[in-house]
Amino acid sequence: MSQDRLYDALLDALAATFGHHPGFRVTHAKGVLLRGTFAASPSAPVLSRAAHLQGQPESVLLRFSNFSGVPATEDGDPQASPHGLAVRFALPDGEFTDIVTHSFNGFPVATPEDFLSFLQGIAANVATPPNPLPLQTFLANHPRAEHFLQAPKPAPSSYASVEYFGVNALVFSNRQGEVFIGRYRIEPLLAEPALSDQQAAAMPADYLQDEIGARLTRGAVKLRLVVQLAAPGDAIEDGSIPWSRSHEEVELGILTLDTLVPAEEQQLAQQRLDFNPGRLPDGIAPSHDPMILARERLYQRAMLRRQQP
Numbered sequence: 001m002s003q004d005r006l007y008d009a010l011l012d013a014l015a016a017t018f019g020h021h022p023g024f025r026v027t028h029a030k031g032v033l034l035r036g037t038f039a040a041s042p043s044a045p046v047l048s049r050a051a052h053l054q055g056q057p058e059s060v061l062l063r064f065s066n067f068s069g070v071p072a073t074e075d076g077d078p079q080a081s082p083h084g085l086a087v088r089f090a091l092p093d094g095e096f097t098d099i100v101t102h103s104f105n106g107f108p109v110a111t112p113e114d115f116l117s118f119l120q121g122i123a124a125n126v127a128t129p130p131n132p133l134p135l136q137t138f139l140a141n142h143p144r145a146e147h148f149l150q151a152p153k154p155a156p157s158s159y160a161s162v163e164y165f166g167v168n169a170l171v172f173s174n175r176q177g178e179v180f181i182g183r184y185r186i187e188p189l190l191a192e193p194a195l196s197d198q199q200a201a202a203m204p205a206d207y208l209q210d211e212i213g214a215r216l217t218r219g220a221v222k223l224r225l226v227v228q229l230a231a232p233g234d235a236i237e238d239g240s241i242p243w244s245r246s247h248e249e250v251e252l253g254i255l256t257l258d259t260l261v262p263a264e265e266q267q268l269a270q271q272r273l274d275f276n277p278g279r280l281p282d283g284i285a286p287s288h289d290p291m292i293l294a295r296e297r298l299y300q301r302a303m304l305r306r307q308q309p
């Protein structure tokens with residue numbers, strides 16, 4: 001299958017899973033936009049020469065989201081997890097760069113081809129009449145996908161109270177020509193316990209959106225952006241395999257979230273925005289992880305599709 005056909009098939013499979021919701025993202029459909037600033041840490045230029053990592057505070061746009069492609073999925077619904085956090089950094093030359101993360105350390109599969117088989121297996125499993133065999137066969141051969149499905153993904157008490165993972169490895173180059181391979185992680189300065197399943201089920205439909213708005217009225221929210229460095233033997237090309245938490249990490253800086261985009265601007269602004277994990281500045285490049293190029297192309301295609309009536 002050509003790459004273009006693969007990307008179209010992936011978008012079709014996601015649309016078949018979640019249905020057609022004009023104007024909304026085919027996955028991570030429900031979200032909330034915030035503004036803030038990013039202040040790079042002194043350790044950031046050691047890792048990369050990227051312009052936003054050199055020390056001057058820059059403005060950022062952030063979108064917290066729920067996994068589901070159904071905009072009406074309630075915030076406490078299991079389909080809302082993993083939650084997403086996309087961040088757009090303004091660069092001094094008027095350009096920008098994006099990070100797209102979610103609240104699970106890993107992904108079900110390593111390649112876009114496997115993701116298509118996984119989605120098709122799920123579709124067959126919930127079709128009428130259901131055919132569970134393709135999914136069973138896939139999971140038997142892909143233990144990380146089985147782990148992803150089975151792993152607890154508890155609902156957070158706040159979008160700002162959980163960790164988010166970039167999953168796919170990138171190559172960071174500094175001014176001295178040194179090169180480092182790493183994965184992004186974004187963490188709250190103070191983690192808070194997640195909700196139990198019973199608590200989540202009893203929460204109002206928009207509790208995460210309401211909570212982040214209320215939190216900002218009490219003061220700015222801070223998140224730390226770090227890069228977890230690859231250790232010898234780590235799977236660079238396979239985002240389905242988490243790296244050990246004992247790895248060396250470099251702090252890139254602190255994100256300060258201070259403003260909710262006004263309610264009347266949220267929908268249009270979200271529709272127009274195209275966060276893309278492949279939009280990288282000089283000093284940060286794709287690794288050999290095949291998902292990075294695939295995600296770059298896919299998100300572009302998804303954006304074009306959702307702008308059509």
Ligand code: HEM
Nearest residue numbers: 025028063084085086101102107112115166167275302303
């Ligand atoms: C083959 C694998 C993947 C596929 C097919 C895929 C597909 C998509 C698509 C089509 C969108 C909507 C883009 C748009 O309309 O703007 C999207 C958004 C998103 N994806 Fe993925 N994705 C993949 C991997 C990942 C991974 C590994 C992560 C986590 C690190 C992730 C997290 C997100 C998030 C958080 C959003 C919402 C971004 C926003 O707020 O605009 N995805 N994905």
